[in-house]
Structures are given as C-alpha cells and as structure tokens.
Amino acid sequence: MSSRDWVAHAIARIEADFHRSADTHLIPVNLPAFPGIDFYLKDESSHPTGSLKHRLARSLFLYALCNGKLHEKSTVIEASSGSTAVSEAYFARLLGLPFIAVMPATTSPEKISAIEFYGGRCHLVPDPTQIYAESERLALETDGHFMDQFTYAERATDWRSNNNIAESIFHQMEREPHPIPSWVVTSPGTGGTTATIGRYVRYQRHATQVLCVDPQYSVFYDYYVNRNPAITLDCGSGIEGIGRPRVEASFIPEVVDEMLKVPDALSLAAMHYLASVLGRRVGGSTGTNLVGALHIALRMKQQGQTGSIVGILCDGGERYVHSYYNDEWLATRGLDLAPLIEQVKTCAEQAVPLSPLQSARHDKPQYF
Structure with a gap:
C-alpha cells in the first residue's frame, strides 16, 4: 500500500467511526x-x-493526516493531563499506530489505565511545565509526530x-x-x-x-x-x-x-x-x-x-x-x-x- 493510499484508508476508518x-x-x-x-x-x-476530548482527538488526527504529518509507521506523541491522551490512544489504536502520552506524574490512575487499555504508553513527568519539551524530545527520538493539542486545537x-x-x-x-x-x-x-x-x-x-x-x-x-x-x-x-x-x-x-x-x-x-x-x-x-x-x-x-x-x-x-x-x-x-x-x-x-x-x-x- 502506498503512503497516499494508507492516508486515504486511515481517514476512511476515522470517518466510519464517526458515523457509528x-x-x-x-x-x-x-x-x-x-x-x-x-x-x-x-x-x-x-x-x-x-470526554469532550474525543471530538478534539478526531479533529487532530484528521488534521495531521491531511497535512501529511502521519504515515503508517508513525509514533504518535501527545502532551496531555489525561483525557486528550485517552481519546488519542483510541484513534491511534484504530489506525494501528503506537501512542505515547506525556503526562504530569499527578494524573489520575484511572486515566492512565484508560490510556493503557487502548494500547497507549504513559510517560510521566514530575514537572508538569516540562511536558511540552519532553514530548518534542520523544518525537525526535522515535521519529514520531507530536500532535501538540495546545497549538492545533483551534x-x-x-x-x-x-x-x-x-x-x-x-x-x-x-x-x-x-x-x-x-x-x-x-x-x-x-x-x-x-x-x-x-x-x-x-x-x-x-x-x-x-x-x-x-x-x-x-x-x-x-x-x-x-x-x-x-x-x-x-x-x-x-x-x-x-x-x-x-x-x-x-x-x-x-x-x-x-x-x-x-x-x-x-x-x-x-x-x-x-x-x-x-x-x-x-x-x-x-x-x-x-x-x-x-x-x-x-x-x-x-x-x-x-x-x-x-x-x-x-x-x-x-x-x-x-x-x-x-x-x-x-x-x-x-x-x-x-x-x-x-x-x-x-x-x-x-x-x-x-x-x-x-x-x-x-x-x-x-x-x-
């Protein structure tokens, strides 16, 4: 499957999920x-x-796909206090992509469990102000894509x-x-x-x-x-x-x-x-x-x-x-x-x- 075909298939899967x-x-x-x-x-x-973040996660994935930021071997990285990461883990699993949530160490264990339920990995950071820099570091390290909800949500x-x-x-x-x-x-x-x-x-x-x-x-x-x-x-x-x-x-x-x-x-x-x-x-x-x-x-x-x-x-x-x-x-x-x-x-x-x-x-x- 070509890269363009994979993107088309990924968008179709997200749209089908929306219609369900x-x-x-x-x-x-x-x-x-x-x-x-x-x-x-x-x-x-x-x-x-x-949560409300399900809407955002869907939009962020479609935005990244249509802007050529995701491919079939991408690792998806997100800085999140929990709910966005739960939703993005869901969509990453839908597309068969690995997902890493960079989160404050104080994030509730229930949210951590939900992310892991969808196949995501939680990377906990003691200082919540450092989740952005750590996300960028992980994206470079894994040749992945930092979704950056705080920049792209609007x-x-x-x-x-x-x-x-x-x-x-x-x-x-x-x-x-x-x-x-x-x-x-x-x-x-x-x-x-x-x-x-x-x-x-x-x-x-x-x-x-x-x-x-x-x-x-x-x-x-x-x-x-x-x-x-x-x-x-x-x-x-x-x-x-x-x-x-x-x-x-x-x-x-x-x-x-x-x-x-x-x-x-x-x-x-x-x-x-x-x-x-x-x-x-x-x-x-x-x-x-x-x-x-x-x-x-x-x-x-x-x-x-x-x-x-x-x-x-x-x-x-x-x-x-x-x-x-x-x-x-x-x-x-x-x-x-x-x-x-x-x-x-x-x-x-x-x-x-x-x-x-x-x-x-x-x-x-x-x-x-």
Missing part, C-alpha cells in the same frame, strides 16, 4: 432559584472515550459547521423555550472549544455571549486581562483537564465575552453538588462550569432577565474516584468541602450569592 457514533445529550438541570432561566449541560462524557476543528460542539448545541436547543442561549459557559484546557464556540456564534450572528471560566492555577484569566503572552506559572492546575501554566496558542481571547477565576475548592464543591443533583458523578471541570453558570444566572436574575445558559459536562467522575471523590485525598490537601457545597446549594436553590469571584469583561477586572 451518536451525538451527545443535552441535559436540562433544574436550578430552583432561577425561574425563567434555563440551564443545560452538554454531556460530552457519552463519547466512546468518555485550527484543527471546523468551527463553521461539520457537527462541531457549537453546531450540535444550537441544533439541540431549537425546541427549547429559549432556543438561542444567552450564554455558553466553557473552561479552557487548550482553549480550542472556547474558540470554536466563540467563532461559531459570531459566524451565525447569534447574540449569545461566551463566558470562559479559568481554574485557580492557570494563566488564561491573567492573559485575558493584560494580554501578556509571556506569563507563566511554576505549577500545574489543580483541576485536571483545564487550566495551563503558560498561554497556549489555541486560546483566542478576542472571542471571549467575559472570564471568571474560580478557586479549586469551589469548583470541587460545585462538582459534588451537581453529582447529587444528577445522580451520577462528574469531573472537576464540570464543577468549574457550574460556578460560571451560577455567576451568570445571579446577574440575569438581578437584572430581571430570562433566557438559557448552556455549560459543558466535560467528563464523568469515575476518573476521579481516588482523588476528588476520596475524603482522605481531600483531607490530606486541607480541603473541607462541606461548607462550600452548602454555599453552592444555597446559591442554586435560594439565589444566595457565592463568595466574590474575580471577573473580567473587555479587559476591565470586576468583582461580584
């Missing part, structure tokens, strides 16, 4: 304190590999249509009381999903605004405020899957209408509250998104507005049984979530405001 997959659900979530304000979660945990996805997450959300909202969401709430890992949604609403000329919610240990919020691309942190995010120690190329601040900075403990408290409401566990980034949705719902109620808010359920909580849902793990980190869970509950059910959160809109920091 159904769309993800849009779940209504009742927030009792906010009548007239409808909240929905786009449940990306129902993808074959269990350009690998067709943001105009092609069943991207934004098109899917708006299609599923068509028969709801408020079919055009007032807000879509995202949280940045690569920034690619935020870029896709922000571009799509502008392309479709919707009035929808985008709130991007950054976790505690991440640079995206500060970059949004001061536009300094050199800003860095010397630690990784406490919420797996979102937040970065450096500004990533896929984060496009110009398509974000507002940003919010959320303490990790509040994200985890919101995750626990939401799990009790849904009757199943969700990941920490979904808790971050719920805090963002409550922030917007409070403002809308104060201003007498009605409408809809859509957030993203990024992945399920089964990947965090040993950590976010483990009392001993939380205690060793000094995290007492009980009062914060109650705070989230009273906000959702009685409209009692959350503790002040740092927010920025059009480069002007605010506090709510």
Whole structure:
C-alpha cells in the first residue's frame, strides 16, 4: 500500500467511526432559584472515550493526516493531563499506530489505565511545565509526530459547521423555550472549544455571549486581562483537564465575552453538588462550569432577565474516584468541602450569592 493510499484508508476508518457514533445529550438541570432561566449541560462524557476530548482527538488526527504529518509507521506523541491522551490512544489504536502520552506524574490512575487499555504508553513527568519539551524530545527520538493539542486545537476543528460542539448545541436547543442561549459557559484546557464556540456564534450572528471560566492555577484569566503572552506559572492546575501554566496558542481571547477565576475548592464543591443533583458523578471541570453558570444566572436574575445558559459536562467522575471523590485525598490537601457545597446549594436553590469571584469583561477586572 502506498503512503497516499494508507492516508486515504486511515481517514476512511476515522470517518466510519464517526458515523457509528451518536451525538451527545443535552441535559436540562433544574436550578430552583432561577425561574425563567434555563440551564443545560452538554454531556460530552457519552463519547466512546468518555470526554469532550474525543471530538478534539478526531479533529487532530484528521488534521495531521491531511497535512501529511502521519504515515503508517508513525509514533504518535501527545502532551496531555489525561483525557486528550485517552481519546488519542483510541484513534491511534484504530489506525494501528503506537501512542505515547506525556503526562504530569499527578494524573489520575484511572486515566492512565484508560490510556493503557487502548494500547497507549504513559510517560510521566514530575514537572508538569516540562511536558511540552519532553514530548518534542520523544518525537525526535522515535521519529514520531507530536500532535501538540495546545497549538492545533483551534485550527484543527471546523468551527463553521461539520457537527462541531457549537453546531450540535444550537441544533439541540431549537425546541427549547429559549432556543438561542444567552450564554455558553466553557473552561479552557487548550482553549480550542472556547474558540470554536466563540467563532461559531459570531459566524451565525447569534447574540449569545461566551463566558470562559479559568481554574485557580492557570494563566488564561491573567492573559485575558493584560494580554501578556509571556506569563507563566511554576505549577500545574489543580483541576485536571483545564487550566495551563503558560498561554497556549489555541486560546483566542478576542472571542471571549467575559472570564471568571474560580478557586479549586469551589469548583470541587460545585462538582459534588451537581453529582447529587444528577445522580451520577462528574469531573472537576464540570464543577468549574457550574460556578460560571451560577455567576451568570445571579446577574440575569438581578437584572430581571430570562433566557438559557448552556455549560459543558466535560467528563464523568469515575476518573476521579481516588482523588476528588476520596475524603482522605481531600483531607490530606486541607480541603473541607462541606461548607462550600452548602454555599453552592444555597446559591442554586435560594439565589444566595457565592463568595466574590474575580471577573473580567473587555479587559476591565470586576468583582461580584
């Protein structure tokens, strides 16, 4: 088989896999304190590999194939805190390619097991800021291809249509009381999903605004405020899957209408509250998104507005049984979530405001 024939065969296999997959659900979530304000979660945990990153991995593989970066003997390398690596391992196995995930040593064992289940190998790095350099080194060493999700996420996805997450959300909202969401709430890992949604609403000329919610240990919020691309942190995010120690190329601040900075403990408290409401566990980034949705719902109620808010359920909580849902793990980190869970509950059910959160809109920091 020629190289060109192999690429055609690989693309056909990925497209066939896509046609075997159904769309993800849009779940209504009742927030009792906010009548007239409808909240929905786009449940990306129902993808074959269990997270939002399944969409990204498919796009990255197609992008690499069509740009001539992958061939039948390629080793695929990715820098990832877990979910993207799980999804890329799935697609690498589909194409018969070896896969190496370069990950922070703190990545959950459940994610490591999932990568290994799909035939991938995990290369753990003690310093999370070094996963990029180590990925590049391994790519050179193996004559492989570094997928580099943090650079290519925003350009690998067709943001105009092609069943991207934004098109899917708006299609599923068509028969709801408020079919055009007032807000879509995202949280940045690569920034690619935020870029896709922000571009799509502008392309479709919707009035929808985008709130991007950054976790505690991440640079995206500060970059949004001061536009300094050199800003860095010397630690990784406490919420797996979102937040970065450096500004990533896929984060496009110009398509974000507002940003919010959320303490990790509040994200985890919101995750626990939401799990009790849904009757199943969700990941920490979904808790971050719920805090963002409550922030917007409070403002809308104060201003007498009605409408809809859509957030993203990024992945399920089964990947965090040993950590976010483990009392001993939380205690060793000094995290007492009980009062914060109650705070989230009273906000959702009685409209009692959350503790002040740092927010920025059009480069002007605010506090709510």
